[in-house]
Amino acid sequence: MDVVVVGGGLMGTAATFFLARRGLRVTLIERGRVGAGATVASFGNIRRSGRFLPQMPLAHRAREIWGEAERMLGRDVEFRATGHLRLVFDEDGLTAMRRFIADAHPWGFHPEEIGPNEIHARFPGLGPDAIGASFAREDGCGNPRLIAPAFAAAAQKLGATIVEECEVLDIALTEAGFAVRTARGEHHAERLLNTAGAWGARLAARFDEPVPIEARGPQMGVTEPLPHRIHPVVGMWAAPGRRDGYLRQVERGNIVFGGGAERSFVDLDDGYAKADPARLPHQLRSLLRLCPALADVAVIRTWSGCEGYVADGLPVMGPSATTPGLFHAFGFCGHGFQLGPGVGQVMSDLIATGRTDEPLEPFAIGRFARA
Structure with a gap:
């Protein structure tokens, strides 16, 4: 396996889809049902007004994907450019x-x-x-109940494996990458993507990367x-x-x-x-x-629904500062729905090629260790 994705919300399912579209072998593991956490709790707002400005290139990319989502995923996710x-x-x-x-x-x-x-x-x-x-x-809304399952289904058609109702029990580094032990068996991959939402900080802490985060419900x-x-x-x-x-x-x-x-x-x-x-x-x-x-x-x-709120109000997004092959995208502080498809595509760029055009420095996990 090339990549294991932990967390099946919008970020995780979108990343799984874009990774599979690149031809990588991907397994997504979700503790509950796909899209049933922070994603389904979302209002469905697809807006760029009021955003942290360095986040705007990512928001623009995400808005383009929302406009193509029905064609790309083969089903209507009720994106409407209502303004x-x-x-x-x-x-x-x-x-x-x-x-x-x-x-x-x-x-x-x-x-x-x-x-x-x-x-x-x-x-x-x-x-x-x-x-x-x-x-x-040009902004508007989408249906939070439809988008993550649509990405997951499209990823499956491309060969990705979607494992639901399966809790991750342990993650260990091996010579070949990562061993992810779950309640239903073990998965091995060269790279690991942490899209575990409010639980993302617990996963990061396994690799000596502290993130001050609170779980809250809107x-x-x-x-x-x-x-x-x-x-x-x-x-x-x-x-x-x-x-x-x-x-x-x-x-x-x-x-x-x-x-x-x-x-x-x-x-x-x-x-x-x-x-x-x-x-x-x-x-x-x-x-x-x-x-x-x-x-x-x-x-x-x-x-x-359970959302992750990082202390400085910004998400964690990018490569690990301690562990090669580990990547993070979590803690979007209740503002991630519009960004989700863009986050998935950017993380697939990073994992597959080692680079992306969007500026991610403000969201690097190493900012907390420095603090």
């Missing part, structure tokens, strides 16, 4: 938005600023108290079906430290929403994250600023 509207309600938010728009231009991202009158004309019913907004017309929800009137993904620019909210309407009419509530802490030993009903009223109040018409709408389901 991403981000509303502003105070002067601090307006300053932050304008600074980002100006700073993002050299990185090849050009959201437009729109004023209150244009918001009301183009997006009636959204943000009636907003004093401004940004709009990125609070997500969905409403009853409504007449389809909201086309873009809608969020807000908020000052640092303030909780924001975001929503989108799916084609069946339901409103999917998130934000506006603290993320709960998750025990990694069981990895079980659950929504807190006590936080729902505050969460819904934050959404009314975005769309007051939701005041009397019924919420039919809430959920959560």
Whole structure:
């Protein structure tokens, strides 16, 4: 075997697909079901607004792949370029938005600023108290429940092995590379890719690479079906430290929403994250600023999932600093859904050729050892 991938979320399944497409022999090992962890907990936001700017080349690459995903994977993953509207309600938010728009231009991202009158004309019913907004017309959304299984199925067609409901018990270095012992047997490979999400730091620690990370669960929800009137993904620019909210309407009419509530802490030993009903009223109040018409709408389901939040807010991505043949891509701090396909392709580049065009220095795992 050329590569073993540990972790079957969007990052792991995308990397497995791109590695298999290069002709490498790949086995992916997932402790649960493919895509059932942080990926399925995602809101489904495919946005570049507000990103850490050195991450923008990776975000651009990922956006291109999202646009090709249906053709590439042979199934509809419900990617829709609906546009991403981000509303502003105070002067601090307006300053932050304008600074980002100006700073993002050299990185090849050009959201437009729109004023209150244009918001009301183009997006009636959204943000009636907003004093401004940004709009990125080429961004949008995708279905978190479809994308990882689609990558895994496409990878299998290319010859990859997908092993689900199989916990990794131990990983050892051998003369030939890595021996991965699981509850269902042992796998050997020259290279190992760690896409284990919130559990990624535990795997890295086996190789003397500390990563300060917390496992947390976002609070997500969905409403009853409504007449389809909201086309873009809608969020807000908020000052640092303030909780924001975001929503989108799916084609069946339901409103999917998130934000506006603290993320709960998750025990990694069981990895079980659950929504807190006590936080729902505050969460819904934050959404009314975005769309007051939701005041009397019924919420039919809430959920959560286990995500990894690194102390400095940036993911770990790139080669190991201690162990040749080991690679990491984990800890995306709740902002990884849009990036996932790009992460998979970049990691396949690194593993297969030793290089990539995207700048990964800010995400190197060695930054924690240096600190």
